[in-house]
Amino acid sequence: MLSAQAQGRRAAQESEEVMNNMDKLARFIEENTLRGACQCRKCVDAIEHPEEEQPDHGVNLTFFRVAATDLTRGDELRVLVQEEYPDLLDGREHNYMEIGATIGDQGLALMLIGLGHVLGIWKALTPDTIMPFLPDDVKQQMAGNGMVALKYTRPVVEVMP
Ligand SMILES: [Zn+2]
Numbered sequence: 001m002l003s004a005q006a007q008g009r010r011a012a013q014e015s016e017e018v019m020n021n022m023d024k025l026a027r028f029i030e031e032n033t034l035r036g037a038c039q040c041r042k043c044v045d046a047i048e049h050p051e052e053e054q055p056d057h058g059v060n061l062t063f064f065r066v067a068a069t070d071l072t073r074g075d076e077l078r079v080l081v082q083e084e085y086p087d088l089l090d091g092r093e094h095n096y097m098e099i100g101a102t103i104g105d106q107g108l109a110l111m112l113i114g115l116g117h118v119l120g121i122w123k124a125l126t127p128d129t130i131m132p133f134l135p136d137d138v139k140q141q142m143a144g145n146g147m148v149a150l151k152y153t154r155p156v157v158e159v160m161p
Pocket residue numbers: 038039040041042043046063
């Protein structure tokens with residue numbers, strides 16, 4: 001029979017374990033990312049002029065633009081990714097569908113791809129960064145097919161604006 005104090009400790013340990021999942025990473029993404037409205041024209045909650053509702057800086061992920069609220073937090077994000085999702089640092093391409101399946105939300109996955117890019121951890125590979133000359137509808141179609149990904153290359157020597 002556990003004392004009330006021991007039960008309290010155990011509950012705290014259990015919630016600690018849950019926190020060690022990807023919750024810290026997810027919370028960091030939500031707290032440090034600015035994202036625009038989705039421009040895929042397929043979202044059920046799409047707004048009328050999503051192109052006008054974008055951050056004025058950051059990286060264009062084709063679906064929307066992503067910027068960081070604080071450009072000094074790259075090291076914190078890198079440590080969180082190393083702790084909670086080290087696969088992203090293996091040098092292979094990881095797209096938002098794969099990341100979304102792992103962290104449970106494709107929107108959050110896109111925000112992570114963009115946030116890590118603007119904080120200088122990896123490169124975001126998107127139709128808008130690789131093939132900006134293509135027509136918008138083609139870029140949207142490619143993005144819809146999964147062509148928005150991150151690729152970690154070490155060492156990262158430059159910080160993308
Ligand atoms: Zn959309």
